[in-house]
Amino acid sequence: MESIVISGGRRLRGEIDLQGSKNSSLPILAATVLVRGVSVIHNCPDIRDVDAAVKILRHLGCLVKRENDTLIVDSTEISCYNIPETFMREMRSSIVFLGSVLGRMGIVQLSSPGGCEIGLRPIDLHLSSLRSLGYTIDEAHGSILCRRVGDISGSVISLSFPSVGATENAILASVISKGRTVILNAAREPEIKDLADFLCSCGCRVEIGSQGTVAVEGVDSLHGCEHWVIPDRIAALTYMAATAAAGGEVLIRNVDTSAFLSVLPLFEGAGCEIKDKGNSLLITMRRRPIAVRDIRTMPYPGFPTDAQAPVMTMCAVAEGTSVIVENIFESRFKHVGELIRMGAEIKIEGRLALIDGVKELYAARVQAQDLRGGAALVIAGLCAVGETRVENVRHIDRGYERIDSVLQSLGAEIRRINDE
Numbered sequence: 001m002e003s004i005v006i007s008g009g010r011r012l013r014g015e016i017d018l019q020g021s022k023n024s025s026l027p028i029l030a031a032t033v034l035v036r037g038v039s040v041i042h043n044c045p046d047i048r049d050v051d052a053a054v055k056i057l058r059h060l061g062c063l064v065k066r067e068n069d070t071l072i073v074d075s076t077e078i079s080c081y082n083i084p085e086t087f088m089r090e091m092r093s094s095i096v097f098l099g100s101v102l103g104r105m106g107i108v109q110l111s112s113p114g115g116c117e118i119g120l121r122p123i124d125l126h127l128s129s130l131r132s133l134g135y136t137i138d139e140a141h142g143s144i145l146c147r148r149v150g151d152i153s154g155s156v157i158s159l160s161f162p163s164v165g166a167t168e169n170a171i172l173a174s175v176i177s178k179g180r181t182v183i184l185n186a187a188r189e190p191e192i193k194d195l196a197d198f199l200c201s202c203g204c205r206v207e208i209g210s211q212g213t214v215a216v217e218g219v220d221s222l223h224g225c226e227h228w229v230i231p232d233r234i235a236a237l238t239y240m241a242a243t244a245a246a247g248g249e250v251l252i253r254n255v256d257t258s259a260f261l262s263v264l265p266l267f268e269g270a271g272c273e274i275k276d277k278g279n280s281l282l283i284t285m286r287r288r289p290i291a292v293r294d295i296r297t298m299p300y301p302g303f304p305t306d307a308q309a310p311v312m313t314m315c316a317v318a319e320g321t322s323v324i325v326e327n328i329f330e331s332r333f334k335h336v337g338e339l340i341r342m343g344a345e346i347k348i349e350g351r352l353a354l355i356d357g358v359k360e361l362y363a364a365r366v367q368a369q370d371l372r373g374g375a376a377l378v379i380a381g382l383c384a385v386g387e388t389r390v391e392n393v394r395h396i397d398r399g400y401e402r403i404d405s406v407l408q409s410l411g412a413e414i415r416r417i418n419d420e
């Protein structure tokens with residue numbers, strides 16, 4: 001097991017090259033299963049969740065090679081259609097392989113992904129989308145078996161909630177079909193468009209409408225292509241929250257600021273100066289953050305739930321009282337108890353967090369319990385007086401490419417240690 005140790009109190013200064021998007025890489029890697037050929041995926045982050053996706057691809061029969069931040073996936077031959085429980089347990093978002101294996105093989109078997117640290121993570125919308133397309137689904141003893149009986153001739157799928165994963169699975173399960181599928185109330189996250197762009201490069205037609213509608217023109221097969229994964233908007237917001245909390249000036253390169261325009265005013269209201277240059281962003285914080293009155297996590301383009309924990313740490317050291325409402329996941333406040341151990345003054349009422357900013361946090365030994373909550377604790381360590389030890393760093397390594405090295409390059413006094 002590894003921990004990250006931070007000696008706080010230093011401002012951040014320097015430049016970072018932003019990693020590729022975890023939440024775009026995963027569905028695109030799953031989509032390569034639909035391709036009878038070689039896909040070259042650039043800007044794939046070196047993170048544990050991508051490693052888990054590669055393990056599944058190899059289990060299915062794909063040949064996968066990594067060359068720096070490029071993954072070359074040869075999915076000419078797919079030899080099996082089941083995803084073992086160990087893989088599903090290792091990474092809950094393996095559920096995104098459901099649609100692509102089903103689309104390629106006409107059958108898929110996997111264990112129910114189960115919940116995770118942030119919530120129950122149901123998949124009812126995924127399964128109802130597949131049923132709308134004409135697939136049969138048998139669920140028993142924690143296992144799911146989906147099959148194509150007859151041709152998939154396109155359908156209209158109406159999602160009761162703009163679920164990112166359900167939208168991705170509905171798209172992936174309708175690509176190999178004999179008709180047009182329209183998904184209503186689809187997720188609008190930038191990662192959906194990136195998946196659509198990849199599939200279009202492979203010979204399919206996926207149109208993203210303006211009102212959360214996605215249309216898929218089915219094809220018989222897909223050919224390989226070369227694709228560049230979009231930058232990770234959540235990693236960008238995480239490093240912005242770190243700069244806002246610790247103070248300093250950081251240039252983030254290879255970013256697409258259009259993916260989080262709606263969040264920039266929040267940082268400016270907290271006292272940050274932002275210079276938005278489109279594919280790079282300069283954030284400067286010369287003062288203690290100002291409290292943010294009203295943050296509500298919402299589906300895109302609203303405030304992203306994945307940025308809630310990092311931004312909460314900024315609020316924890318702000319001047320004044322901030323309010324955060326977590327509308328997307330039912331237990332995404334696991335980092336709060338650990339922040340309170342560091343001197344934060346936070347009260348939780350259901351999905352609402354009331355944060356009374358304190359002048360400074362103090363160092364403590366804390367435990368990461370999920371990906372974004374773990375990042376929030378590292379940011380807290382940057383602001384705390386003394387040496388903070390964040391344990392269970394494997395959670396953070398799921399989605400952030402060497403977060404300790406990135407922050408060290410910005411002048412933080414931070415190191416990774418092996419607990420053994």
Ligand code: EPZ
Binds near residue numbers: 093125127162
């Ligand atoms: C994706 O998860 C992301 N993961 C999450 O990022 C992100 O927080 C989430 O979208 C919301 O933006 C990946 O892309 C790999 P949802 P996903 O389906 O697809 C409910 C991170 O930290 N729901 O949009 O699972 C669900 O319970 C991770 O990078 C149903 O009720 O999110 C939740 O309340 C965490 N039934 C809400 O929808 C369903 O069938 C949003 O879930 C599916 C979802």
